[in-house]
Amino acid sequence: MSMDAVFKALSDPSRRQLLDRLHDHNGQTLNDLCSGLEMTRQAVTKHLAILEAANLVATRKQGREKLHFINPVPINDIAERWIGKFERGRLKALAELKRNLEREEP
């Protein structure tokens, strides 16, 4: 499950739109996802396959229906890898500030 696949999947506005729709309403069938979209059913199917291969979409069978869910874990992995590092720096700075302030107390 490569990060390249995640970025590639996210690079397409139609695929981001599908993720937004799943975020608004999780657990949709292909028919649900196609309704109200400009895309053809074939295009939606193709985009969903790319999203699923990148682990951004997970599917589950429910009776005879296949439901699609947004999987936020790979995006969180990306956030942790870059944004998390900034927060760590900020926390370290705060810890140092606290240590310095406390040292100055009588």
Add this chain to the structure above:
Amino acid sequence: MSSTYVYVTYIRTAPENLWQALTSPEFQKQYWFGMHQESSWQAGADWKLCFSDGRVADAGKVLEIDPPRRLVLEWKNQFRPEMKEEGPTRCIYELEPVDDAVKLTITHTSPREKSKVIEAVSGGWPKVLSSLKSLLETGRPMPAIHKPA
């Protein structure tokens, strides 16, 4: 209409190692922001998720257990009245070997539409799973900078 979220991560480890990480309190404390779970891990046994100070966050029962493949927990919020009154949710862990990794799927479901519990845990699960993956693959958890809701 129910509420369901599905979380999937691939972790380069053996199913037995992942199972141990999921069920051992000492392991959990390293990736679950200091929280840990208590249970005898047998079908029908009580189960609880505790804050680092010992307060119970969520509790329920072990509904199904099949190491190292499948674990189903009844999951009831214990510390927020508006969520506690929603009653039980269900959390399913599924482990499936894929090449040199394990596919971990967590399905958290409530019979209620727009469940507050499912919404609340949706902020925590991705962070817990990223940290678990980091711990098993590199030996280092993510720093506990994000406190769960």
